[in-house]
Amino acid sequence: MGVRLLVLVVLSVALMVVDARFTLLKPVRSQMSLVLMQSYWITDLPQRLWQGVASQFGSRTELVAENEKLQTENLLLQGRLQKLAALTEQNVRLRELLNSSALVNEKVEVAELIGMDPNPFTHRIIINKGERDGVVLGQPVLDARGLMGQVVELMPYTSRVLLLTDTTHSIPVQVNRNGLRAIASGTGNPERLELRHVADTADIKEGDLLVSSGLGQRFPAGYPVATVKEVIHDSGQPFAIVRAVPTAALNRSRYLLLVFSDGRTPEERANEAAQAQEADRQGGDGAPAVPATVPKPATAPAKPGAPAAPAAAPATPARPAAHAVKPAAAKPPASKPPAATRATPRTEE
Amino acid sequence: MAGTFSRNGWIVWLTFAIGLLLSVSPLPQFMEILRPLWLALLLAFWALYLPHKIGMVTAFLLGLAEDVLYGTLLGQNALILTLITFLVLSLQQRLRMFPMWQQSLVILVIFGLAQLVQLWLSALTGNRQPTLALVLPALVSALLWPWVSFGLRGLRRRYKIN
Numbered sequence: 001m002g003v004r005l006l007v008l009v010v011l012s013v014a015l016m017v018v019d020a021r022f023t024l025l026k027p028v029r030s031q032m033s034l035v036l037m038q039s040y041w042i043t044d045l046p047q048r049l050w051q052g053v054a055s056q057f058g059s060r061t062e063l064v065a066e067n068e069k070l071q072t073e074n075l076l077l078q079g080r081l082q083k084l085a086a087l088t089e090q091n092v093r094l095r096e097l098l099n100s101s102a103l104v105n106e107k108v109e110v111a112e113l114i115g116m117d118p119n120p121f122t123h124r125i126i127i128n129k130g131e132r133d134g135v136v137l138g139q140p141v142l143d144a145r146g147l148m149g150q151v152v153e154l155m156p157y158t159s160r161v162l163l164l165t166d167t168t169h170s171i172p173v174q175v176n177r178n179g180l181r182a183i184a185s186g187t188g189n190p191e192r193l194e195l196r197h198v199a200d201t202a203d204i205k206e207g208d209l210l211v212s213s214g215l216g217q218r219f220p221a222g223y224p225v226a227t228v229k230e231v232i233h234d235s236g237q238p239f240a241i242v243r244a245v246p247t248a249a250l251n252r253s254r255y256l257l258l259v260f261s262d263g264r265t266p267e268e269r270a271n272e273a274a275q276a277q278e279a280d281r282q283g284g285d286g287a288p289a290v291p292a293t294v295p296k297p298a299t300a301p302a303k304p305g306a307p308a309a310p311a312a313a314p315a316t317p318a319r320p321a322a323h324a325v326k327p328a329a330a331k332p333p334a335s336k337p338p339a340a341t342r343a344t345p346r347t348e349e
Numbered sequence: 350m351a352g353t354f355s356r357n358g359w360i361v362w363l364t365f366a367i368g369l370l371l372s373v374s375p376l377p378q379f380m381e382i383l384r385p386l387w388l389a390l391l392l393a394f395w396a397l398y399l400p401h402k403i404g405m406v407t408a409f410l411l412g413l414a415e416d417v418l419y420g421t422l423l424g425q426n427a428l429i430l431t432l433i434t435f436l437v438l439s440l441q442q443r444l445r446m447f448p449m450w451q452q453s454l455v456i457l458v459i460f461g462l463a464q465l466v467q468l469w470l471s472a473l474t475g476n477r478q479p480t481l482a483l484v485l486p487a488l489v490s491a492l493l494w495p496w497v498s499f500g501l502r503g504l505r506r507r508y509k510i511n
Contacts, residue, residue: 005435008409011409016428036418037417043374118384119419
């Protein structure tokens with residue numbers, strides 16, 4: 001018995017070391033998870049059934065009320081969206097003029113929460129999208145109100161998401177009001193983030209919205225992360241103590257959004273935004289086919305002068321300085337063709 | 350040892366499957382910290398009453414399954430469960446003679462030790478658990494031991510598992 005114990009202990013220690021240091025065991029893990037992760041799904045089943053039953057037997061008046069509410073909300077969002085398309089286009093153009101790197105536009109996909117990590121000291125959740133759905137390691141996860149976290153473990157059909165408030169997680173943020181940068185670290189409390197090393201004199205106050213700054217190259221820039229709850233200036237401390245509350249409902253959201261960053265150039269995006277808006281205005285249904293075809297011939301003639309800027313822009317958010325110097329010379333002639341090309345599809349329509 | 354059962358061995362595996370489900374079932378936030386060590390409880394019982402069938406290898410395999418479920422390092426829970434089963438097996442002759450409350454006490458000590466090893470391992474791997482509250486599950490498990498034991502003994506008698 002003692003020998004068997006020794007063998008098993010050595011074996012498990014060896015497994016732990018290998019798993020911590022190398023990627024050798026990843027396939028084994030993902031194969032095992034294929035079967036075992038079903039248990040999260042099974043334990044989630046009662047909840048799912050309850051929801052199904054509740055939606056089956058929802059009374060008519062409730063449904064009508066909900067429908068009305070959703071329609072109003074939809075109308076409001078649509079209204080905001082109309083403006084957004086124009087603003088996106090304008091933003092892309094202005095950034096082009098400034099020679100700054102483009103805002104990366106993201107695609108999102110909906111995922112559903114299927115389980116919480118049973119360990120109360122870690123903040124991790126399991127979602128129902130995995131490697132086979134195109135999820136990648138480190139992918140940001142949002143809910144309707146803000147950033148939630150990032151994917152830390154991939155399995156074939158599920159993945160594990162580390163939430164912002166886990167003690168091992170930190171995210172680069174900036175104050176939306178003035179662009180002040182900071183790092184928000186998790187505290188292990190689902191309702192609290194802490195900003196580390198913020199100077200006592202820094203312009204940050206209660207109620208400030210913190211948005212992701214995109215500096216860590218992990219999270220896309222500009223998503224709301226938290227609102228500042230209190231700023232404590234203690235003269236005995238070298239830094240101010242800043243506490244913030246995550247905007248996302250970290251322990252309540254059931255539907256999450258996975259962000260896929262977009263490989264398109266800013267030109268194409270601007271074109272597509274314009275097309276979409278146009279299509280919306282006309283209420284036409286043939287729109288989806290148009291944006292795919294129109295930008296191609298339009299950008300082709302602009303190639304000789306233009307290519308450097310739009311091609312490099314999405315790929316190099318990290319070194320805007322180097323990027324800004326290079327195309328500056330080629331820019332003045334290049335900046336006209338895109339504007340012209342963008343105008344042409346509109347006149348054609 | 351996970352050998353072949355003469356009869357109704359599948360029920361043992363069914364209890365282990367249920368134990369796996371229970372160990373990931375959602376609980377309210379404040380109870381999360383009290384979650385009993387279901388797999389360890391089941392293993393302790395079966396090791397106590399079927400020591401020739403359920404042993405450290407079974408514990409090791411179940412531990413690996415738990416590792417995958419929890420996303421911990423492969424081998425961490427395997428090590429813990431193997432240790433627990435080893436301790437139960439080595440005390441098996443005496444433990445079966447003990448009255449229930451004394452069994453519970455021994456279970457408390459064994460599980461507490463295992464949880465301390467767990468604390469140490471997770472500190473090594475960087476997921477530092479802040480408090481000794483990690484020992485709470487051992488206490489809850491020890492309190493649950495009589496009920497689990499009664500239930501499983503009834504099951505064993507009913508289906509004549511041996």
